[in-house]
Amino acid sequence: MNNQTARQLCTLNTRFYRRHAASFSETRQAPWKGWQRCLESVQEILAVQTAVSGMDKAGPDWAPASLTVFDLACGNLRFEAFLSAALPETALTFYTVDNCTELVSEKAERGFLPATARSDAAATAVLKHQDLDVLDLVCRGVDVHGHFQAPPCDLAVAFGFLHHVPTVEYREKVLLSLVEQARPGGCVLVSFWQFAQEKGLAEKALATHGRALAELQLPPLDAGDYLLGWQDSTGAYRYCHSFTDAEVDHLIDGLAGKARLVARFKADGRTDALNSYLVLQVN
Numbered sequence: 001m002n003n004q005t006a007r008q009l010c011t012l013n014t015r016f017y018r019r020h021a022a023s024f025s026e027t028r029q030a031p032w033k034g035w036q037r038c039l040e041s042v043q044e045i046l047a048v049q050t051a052v053s054g055m056d057k058a059g060p061d062w063a064p065a066s067l068t069v070f071d072l073a074c075g076n077l078r079f080e081a082f083l084s085a086a087l088p089e090t091a092l093t094f095y096t097v098d099n100c101t102e103l104v105s106e107k108a109e110r111g112f113l114p115a116t117a118r119s120d121a122a123a124t125a126v127l128k129h130q131d132l133d134v135l136d137l138v139c140r141g142v143d144v145h146g147h148f149q150a151p152p153c154d155l156a157v158a159f160g161f162l163h164h165v166p167t168v169e170y171r172e173k174v175l176l177s178l179v180e181q182a183r184p185g186g187c188v189l190v191s192f193w194q195f196a197q198e199k200g201l202a203e204k205a206l207a208t209h210g211r212a213l214a215e216l217q218l219p220p221l222d223a224g225d226y227l228l229g230w231q232d233s234t235g236a237y238r239y240c241h242s243f244t245d246a247e248v249d250h251l252i253d254g255l256a257g258k259a260r261l262v263a264r265f266k267a268d269g270r271t272d273a274l275n276s277y278l279v280l281q282v283n
Helices: 003-019 021-026 033-050 078-086 101-110 134-139 168-181 199-216 245-253
Strands: 066-072 091-098 126-131 153-158 182-193 225-228 238-241 259-267 275-282
Touching: 003 021, 003 101, 003 134, 003 238, 021 101, 033 078, 033 153, 033 182, 033 259, 033 275, 066 078, 066 168, 078 091, 091 101, 134 168, 153 168, 168 182, 168 245, 199 225, 245 259, 245 275
Parallel strands: 066 091, 066 153, 091 126, 153 182
Antiparallel strands: 182 275, 225 238, 259 275
16 A cells, blocks of 8 residues: 555544544443453553562552553543543543544543542542644654653553554554553553454445445555445445454564563454454563
8 A cells, every 4th residue: 555545544534533523432432341451461560560568460459559541542532431440549640642632522521531430539530632643644754752742651552543554564653652652661552453353344344345445436455454334324434454363463573672562362342352452561
């Protein structure tokens, strides 16, 4: 795929999310099952670092006193709500990045947490958001990490985003920017959508993809690339990539010397295998 086509796909997605922010957000309220497993891995790592009561690993109720979190493509802040509810006694500071203010603004303005999500004794969660089009920077060959308005964080996460990044080269750059945004010893959590491995989703994607290519007058895309529809809305298309395990292997290999793999697993969806997750610890 050339840079021009990659730009067209990124523009297509930006337009999709801005036009369909409300309906998309309505379908993205519950946390993903995989997030809990990610959190458990992070608790083990942080417990070892802080040597809590001499424990080698974290117990189910252990939590850090404070945590800084960088969330790339934060969407409607549902991970922030999940983590705040899961760690009610932890002082959380979230540094979020997204270019769809329509998804972020409503939750940020009303408070991204339900009134009952945190206990009376809980520290207040702080949210600092940056409106930034990361893929525009990537397509222009600009250093992504240098544009983040956030300090090195304990966690750097990207959920439901890597499948919107066209080409292997650009995915490598985005993943590296996450590693660079985490402090030494900190963690990177990332998911990779594998919808083409589920028969029903794959068939639906293929049907929509052919129609969308013709309507949008786009050239054939790379293997694993699809144009997906949305709720039977005419002309509502977004670009998504379905990852293979081999592609995830390649991305892990590209981080050699920069981060080590702590955990890798699949979760979510009816088959409990819709997303592939990585938990990495930065060197």
